[in-house]
Amino acid sequence: MxxxxxxxxxxxxxxxxxxxxxxxxxxxxxxxxxxxxxxxxxxxxxxxxxxxxxxxxxxxxxxxxxxxxxxxxxxxxNGQTNYSDRHATTVLLMSGLNIGTYNYIVTISLGTPSLNFSLEIDTGSDITWTQCHPCVNCYEHHELLFDPSRSTSHSYISCGSHQCSLLSDHQRQSCNVTCQYKETYADGSRTAGFLSKDRITLPPSQDAFEGLIFCCGMDNQGRTLNGSVGLLGLGWGILSFVEQTAHKYNCTFSYCLPSTSTSSGFLTFGRDExxxxxxxxxxxxxxxxxxxxxxxxxxxxxxxxxxxxxxxxxxxxxxxxxxxxxxxxxxxxxxxxxxxxxxxxxxxxxxxxxxxxxxxxxxxxxxxxxxxxxxxxxxxxxxxxxxxxxxxxxxxxxxxxxxxxxxxxxxxxxxxxxxxxxxxxxxxxxxxxxxxxxxxxxxxxxxxxx
CATH class of the missing domain: 2.40.70.10 (Acid Proteases)
Incomplete structure (x- = not known):
């Protein structure tokens, strides 16, 4: 999207x-x-x-x-890059048809203790978000909501912080204490809630990232999102997962989208020489x-x-x-x-x-x-x-x-x-x-x- x-x-x-x-x-x-x-x-x-x-x-x-x-x-x-110092990790990429979404999904782990969540990959947007408890308006999904209160590594980001200012003008909402966001996509889907940070892990490699910025969606809707619990933002912006993990993967990733609902593809961060x-x-x-x-x-x-x-x-x-x-x-x-x-x-x-x-x-x-x-x-x-x-x-x-x-x-x-x-x-x-x-x-x- x-x-x-x-x-x-x-x-x-x-x-x-x-x-x-x-x-x-x-x-x-x-x-x-x-x-x-x-x-x-x-x-x-x-x-x-x-x-x-x-x-x-x-x-x-x-x-x-x-x-x-x-x-x-x-x-x-064309702009050849030295891959010799790169670390690469690969996660399984599947069609979302089996859980009710028409996009492609990966599984990431969020919080401490970590819980697995199915997120749609999206190179057309930046922010990573998941539906969170308590949810005011959540679309249909097949997994438990992420509960920030149960994660010992979770924290909300304050309104006046530099991290809140990283949201674009159309994403950042007026707030008093906790930084609030809203994102609307071209197909009419939308998400709104609070800017957060927590530990995110990529299974099965167990590559873990502490304090990664993501969004806790409390008001979300969109038929194309049904089934998954959120979105993994792989865009070129500063808040994308790609930019936030640049120190490990050097802003390099690749994917292969499978052709059927029963076959599998992959999403790789970094690249082997x-x-x-x-x-x-x-x-x-x-x-x-x-x-x-x-x-x-x-x-x-x-x-x-x-x-x-x-x-x-x-x-x-x-x-x-x-x-x-x-x-x-x-x-x-x-x-x-x-x-x-x-x-x-x-x-x-x-x-x-x-x-x-x-x-x-x-x-x-x-x-x-x-x-x-x-x-x-x-x-x-x-x-x-x-x-x-x-x-x-x-x-x-x-x-x-x-x-x-x-x-x-x-x-x-x-x-x-x-x-x-x-x-x-x-x-x-x-x-x-x-x-x-x-x-x-x-x-x-x-x-x-x-």
Whole structure:
């Protein structure tokens, strides 16, 4: 998720008065075998004006496929960092579907004595928070609330402290004694409560951090958060978990998002020297003008079956491109999306797939896959500056609706120049995404998890 700023989408109305928007679901690679189950997150698109049938979308499953193409493995020498002194620790990363959330979760331990909590990872925001007792307004979850009074290492942060001043102007609330915060995300979810500090441990490594600043949420809501008890903020801001553990991990972390609700990925802090560049393609990390917390990259184009669409650079450069683990489906400038959709449809027609009539709940680029055990679709790749091309895994780009065997294109479009391009979690599946903040670069290693 991204801390709220304006992210409009191009909504439109059919002649019969039905509200719609140009949203779809995508494909990649070559051979695809229908298979595993997963769900899509729709709350974010409602905020953009997309009135999809959420129940229908949540009954979908993502296509499992066999990739016959090759992946780029050339590492760009761009701000190379010495990894020899780095410490690295890895925690298990899972889909949140089994506990009722559509994002990805890790388990961290909080307090003394330590208790385990499931938190959603989010590279689009900074603060780490969990629902706390006593909770005035808490959403549905499957774990005990964190009770600060039972942790001997917990303390609240006072209003006049330097630590309270680290909150941004929109986060910091008026207070008299204890520092209060409020954060609202782009999908409408929000959290409010008190700024705290306590001991946080990363199992199973037992890497422990004393006095880490986090937020005790007493008033929280948001359907996309249901199931987990909070959020692990991995943004670029000063209060993020990444910045607060910089002395140990040197502001370096990576993750690989699993492709199914039963498979596992990983979240690694730090980086081993031996694996720093093996099979990894790096592109420069940049800041974006509207938020210092977001990880920006220079996306130049999108290729379909190896052929770039030829999108003018200015379309991507203004207002830029960011990587966000908390936004499900990639949002593209409308011009880019239109070109991608056109080329995708053309290639699908060449493969013999018939385009279905537009459906308000699924989009306007859907195909009947009934009886097809193997489906051929075009490869889709992201093209970054300096010629770095990353081929998307098929599991992240074609959505099939269970019981109907319909596959739909899954990128989305927003008006040109009004909102950033957001590379979402669905398109990041099975790719290790490496955030080397100290080295000023973002890396991609395909096929890093299942």
């Amino acid at each position: 991204i801390s709220r700023f304006d992210l409009p989408a191009h909504a439109f109305t059919f002649e019969d008065g039905v509200l719609n928007a140009s949203s779809r679901i995508i494909s990649s690679s070559s051979a695809i075998n229908t298979g595993f189950y997963s769900q899509a997150n729709m709350a974010f698109y409602k905020n953009l004006g997309l009135n999809w049938d959420v129940n229908m979308v949540n009954e979908s499953y993502w296509i499992k496929s066999t990739v016959t193409g090759t992946h780029a493995t050339t590492a760009v020498s 031996a694996s720093a560049s093996v099979g990894v393609s790096y592109t420069p990390l940049i800041t974006v003008p509207y938020s210092e917390s977001l990880y920006g990259v220079w996306l130049e184009d999108i290729a379909v079956n190896g052929i770039p669409l030829g999108i003018p650079s200015i379309i991507f450069f203004s207002p830029g491109t960011v990587i966000d683990s908390g936004t499900p489906i990639t949002l593209l400038p409308q011009t880019t999306f239109n070109e991608l959709r056109y080329e995708f449809r053309k290639q699908m027609m060449f493969y013999g797939h018939k385009l279905l009539p537009s459906n308000i709940s699924k989009g306007d680029t859907c195909y009947d896959l009934t009886g097809k055990k193997q489906v051929y679709i075009p490869k889709v790749s992201l093209v970054f500056v300096e010629g770095i091309t990353i081929e998307l895994d098929p599991t992240g780009i074609l959505c099939v609706f269970e019981g109907e065997a319909q596959g739909c294109l899954a990128f989305n479009g927003v008006p040109d120049y009004t909102a950033p391009t957001i590379l979402g979690s669905v398109q990041q599946r099975k790719i290790e995404v490496i955030h080397d903040v100290g080295g000023g670069r973002i890396g991609f290693r395909p096929s890093a998890c299942v």
